[in-house]
Amino acid sequence: MSERTLTASIAPPAGAPRPKRQAAGFTLIEIMVVVVILGILGALIVPNVIGRPDQAKVEAAKSDLRAIATALEMYRMDNGNYPSSDQGLDALVTQPSGYPEARRWNPDGYLPKMPKDPWDEPYLYVSEDNSYDVYTFARDRREGGEGYDSDLRYTEL
Numbered sequence: 001m002s003e004r005t006l007t008a009s010i011a012p013p014a015g016a017p018r019p020k021r022q023a024a025g026f027t028l029i030e031i032m033v034v035v036v037i038l039g040i041l042g043a044l045i046v047p048n049v050i051g052r053p054d055q056a057k058v059e060a061a062k063s064d065l066r067a068i069a070t071a072l073e074m075y076r077m078d079n080g081n082y083p084s085s086d087q088g089l090d091a092l093v094t095q096p097s098g099y100p101e102a103r104r105w106n107p108d109g110y111l112p113k114m115p116k117d118p119w120d121e122p123y124l125y126v127s128e129d130n131s132y133d134v135y136t137f138a139r140d141r142r143e144g145g146e147g148y149d150s151d152l153r154y155t156e157l
Contacts, residue, residue: 065157083127093114138152
C-alpha cells in the first residue's frame with residue numbers, strides 16, 4: 001500500500017469574523033490633526049516672517065555695508081589708502097584712475113560688482129584723511145529720518 005499524506009486547512013467557522021487587513025493609508029482624523037497642527041504653526045510663524053519686510057531690508061543693507069567695508073580695508077592694505085571720494089566705490093570693482101594711484105590694485109577686484117541698497121539706490125561713499133564713510137539714506141531716500149527711514153552708516157553699525 002502506498003502512503004498518502006493528507007493535509008487539511010482549518011477554515012474559520014462559518015459566520016466568524018475574518019481577520020482585518022492592516023490599512024495602508026491615514027484615517028481622516030489623522031489627516032485633520034496634521035492640518036490643524038500645520039495651521040497653528042503657520043499662524044505663529046508667517047506673521048513674523050512676512051510682517052517684517054522693512055526690517056529685512058535694513059538687515060540686508062547692514063550686511064552690504066559690512067561687505068563693502070571689508071573690501072575697502074583690503075583695498076587699503078594693497079594700495080596704502082582708501083579710494084578717493086571721486087574714485088568712489090567703483091574702485092572696488094574696476095581699477096581706478098586719478099589720485100591717489102592704485103599701484104597694487106588686485107586684478108580680480110575687491111567685489112564682483114557693486115551692490116545697490118535694498119531700496120534700489122547706490123550706496124554712498126565719502127573719503128577724507130585716510131578714513132571713509134559708507135552709507136545709505138534707506139527707505140525715505142533722504143538724509144536723516146527715524147525708524148526704518150533713518151540713514152544706515154557703516155560707522156554706526
